[in-house]
Amino acid sequence: MNITIRAQHFELSDPIRSFVHDKLESALSRFGDDVLSVDVFCTDVNGPKGGPDKRVVLRIQLRRRHQVTVESLHHDLYIAISKCSGKARRVVRRKIRKFRKVQKLSLRDMDPKPSQQGV
Numbered sequence: 001m002n003i004t005i006r007a008q009h010f011e012l013s014d015p016i017r018s019f020v021h022d023k024l025e026s027a028l029s030r031f032g033d034d035v036l037s038v039d040v041f042c043t044d045v046n047g048p049k050g051g052p053d054k055r056v057v058l059r060i061q062l063r064r065r066h067q068v069t070v071e072s073l074h075h076d077l078y079i080a081i082s083k084c085s086g087k088a089r090r091v092v093r094r095k096i097r098k099f100r101k102v103q104k105l106s107l108r109d110m111d112p113k114p115s116q117q118g119v
Contacts, residue, residue: 001028001101002037009044016042016077023081027089028060034096037061038088056080068095085098 005020020040028035039059046053054077060068068091072084077107 001035003040005040005042007042009047012042019078020081023085024085026090027085031092031096034063035060035092036063054080060088062092062095066099068092077111086110090106
């Protein structure tokens with residue numbers, strides 16, 4: 001899984017970077033090869049004014065061109081990252097289950113192998 005982190009309107013420190021990697025690895029590693037990449041966008045929405053102003057957006061690229069986007073907003077960046085990773089785990093699990101269910105149903109609808117007649 002490839003993780004890319006970008007920050008706007010503030011400096012991205014090494015502890016924040018390692019926290020994001022740890023949270024995403026623990027949340028999404030169970031899905032194995034289904035998750036190809038994760039783009040993390042951290043933004044300070046209204047600068048030094050205060051309030052719930054740290055936005056974290058995760059864009060998760062799944063196999064077969066499926067994409068999931070999750071967003072969280074909080075006054076503490078670490079809490080926003082934690083909430084976003086939890087949402088991502090739930091949404092990715094739901095998306096993968098849905099995809100596998102559709103794939104299983106399509107396999108059932110396929111014609112069985114032609115039987116050998118006269119044997």
